[in-house]
Amino acid sequence: MSIQDEFEFIRSIRPAHYFHEGLVVGIGDDAAVYTPNKGFQQIVCTDTMVEGVHFLRKTMEPFDIGFKCLAVNISDIAAMGGIPKYFLVSIAIPSRWHEKDLQSIYKGMADAAEKYKVDLIGGDTVSIADHLVITVTLIGEVERGKAQLRSSARPGDVVFVTGTLGDSAAGLHLLLNDEFNLPEDDYQYLVSRHRRPKPQVKAGRIISEVDRASLNDISDGIASELNEIADMSNVQIVVHKDLLPLSDSIQLLPLEKQFEWAITGGEDFELVGTTSKHSFEVLKKKCEQEGIRITKIGEVFEGSPSVYLQEKNIRKRLLSKGYNHFKKGDSFGSI
Numbered sequence: 001m002s003i004q005d006e007f008e009f010i011r012s013i014r015p016a017h018y019f020h021e022g023l024v025v026g027i028g029d030d031a032a033v034y035t036p037n038k039g040f041q042q043i044v045c046t047d048t049m050v051e052g053v054h055f056l057r058k059t060m061e062p063f064d065i066g067f068k069c070l071a072v073n074i075s076d077i078a079a080m081g082g083i084p085k086y087f088l089v090s091i092a093i094p095s096r097w098h099e100k101d102l103q104s105i106y107k108g109m110a111d112a113a114e115k116y117k118v119d120l121i122g123g124d125t126v127s128i129a130d131h132l133v134i135t136v137t138l139i140g141e142v143e144r145g146k147a148q149l150r151s152s153a154r155p156g157d158v159v160f161v162t163g164t165l166g167d168s169a170a171g172l173h174l175l176l177n178d179e180f181n182l183p184e185d186d187y188q189y190l191v192s193r194h195r196r197p198k199p200q201v202k203a204g205r206i207i208s209e210v211d212r213a214s215l216n217d218i219s220d221g222i223a224s225e226l227n228e229i230a231d232m233s234n235v236q237i238v239v240h241k242d243l244l245p246l247s248d249s250i251q252l253l254p255l256e257k258q259f260e261w262a263i264t265g266g267e268d269f270e271l272v273g274t275t276s277k278h279s280f281e282v283l284k285k286k287c288e289q290e291g292i293r294i295t296k297i298g299e300v301f302e303g304s305p306s307v308y309l310q311e312k313n314i315r316k317r318l319l320s321k322g323y324n325h326f327k328k329g330d331s332f333g334s335i
């Protein structure tokens with residue numbers, strides 16, 4: 001049975017404690033109130049997950065849905081170089097969703113909230129006819145002038161990415177298709193990369209310390225994210241196929257698929273960006289000290305906004321066709 005009473009449900013999901021001292025009013029009034037820190041700018045973002053589009057009962061447990069919905073928003077704050085702090089949740093619940101599963105969604109969110117020290121300060125609860133829809137709005141902060149923008153790439157920059165690419169899409173493929181008999185550990189690794197992304201807040205904070213970097217998080221795949229950087233910075237970007245970081249587990253799957261997932265699969269929630277050669281060396285050292293993998297995958301050139309994938313001596317245009325809610329298609333074009 002779905003929830004019996006809207007207000008009882010809201011009481012049940014109220015956090016037992018808050019992390020941030022700046023919070024004046026959390027859940028319980030018409031709106032939340034917090035005091036911003038001096039010398040910081042506020043960052044705010046929102047992302048929605050829809051049953052049937054972002055998850056199915058088959059691909060995600062309720063706990064994972066809650067965890068991921070908060071994690072993908074934390075990833076957007078990480079992509080600005082910021083610190084995530086407060087979040088609000090709007091949930092539209094169809095009657096076929098049971099209270100126990102809804103509680104699990106909030107447990108998953110609370111787990112991510114605990115890991116990244118963010119406070120649930122409000123939201124909205126409504127009914128809906130068909131599919132569950134959950135929207136998180138997250139507020140963060142960054143030192144004044146330190147937000148890293150998509151428009152900051154410059155010719156001569158190094159293109160970098162954190163972690164490995166394509167694991168989430170590979171995990172989703174394994175969940176939806178009964179093929180490729182992988183060893184259990186590799187299967188579980190790829191599936192967990194899909195269900196429990198790890199937003200790169202620490203890496204974002206390290207990147208926010210360099211003089212200038214362009215930055216984006218990977219929700220739709222690097223083809224899409226790099227085109228956003230190229231467009232907003234008015235530069236040309238070249239990435240090298242053989243430099244793309246791939247996990248050991250994904251490398252057990254067919255080669256063509258590996259690159260398709262790495263380039264257009266999306267939902268990696270790693271960071272991709274550009275910075276000067278000097279800053280990249282500094283960045284790389286600091287990331288290594290923190291145990292964060294960061295890899296150079298290409299270079300930035302002058303030219304009309306475009307992205308190319310280079311393999312040996314052949315350059316192919318990479319079009320902005322990663323995950324697009326309203327278009328599906330091939331990401332490769334010709335020059």
Ligand SMILES: Nc1ncnc2c1ncn2[C@@H]1O[C@H](COP(=O)(O)OP(=O)(O)OP(=O)(O)O)[C@@H](O)[C@H]1O
Nearest residue numbers: 044045046047048072076079216217218219220323
């Ligand atoms: N419906 C909307 N109304 C107003 N602004 C929007 C709307 N949808 C997106 N935006 C804004 O457009 C910009 C790009 O949003 P987009 O959702 O593509 O980025 P993202 O959240 O990083 O990616 P993704 O949603 O794939 O994770 C952001 O500034 C976002 O706030």
Ligand SMILES: Cc1ncc(C[n+]2csc(CCOP(=O)(O)O)c2C)c(N)n1
Nearest residue numbers: 053054055056059219220265266267323
């Ligand atoms: C069942 C199922 N089918 C397909 C996908 C893949 N998918 C959905 S949305 C998205 C981009 C990121 O979302 P957004 O752009 O809204 O942030 C991707 C790669 C999935 N997760 N589950």
Ligand SMILES: [Mg+2]
Nearest residue numbers: 046047048219
């Ligand atoms: Mg978005």
Ligand SMILES: [Mg+2]
Nearest residue numbers: 076079217219
């Ligand atoms: Mg983003």
Ligand SMILES: [Mg+2]
Nearest residue numbers: 219220323325
């Ligand atoms: Mg998207």
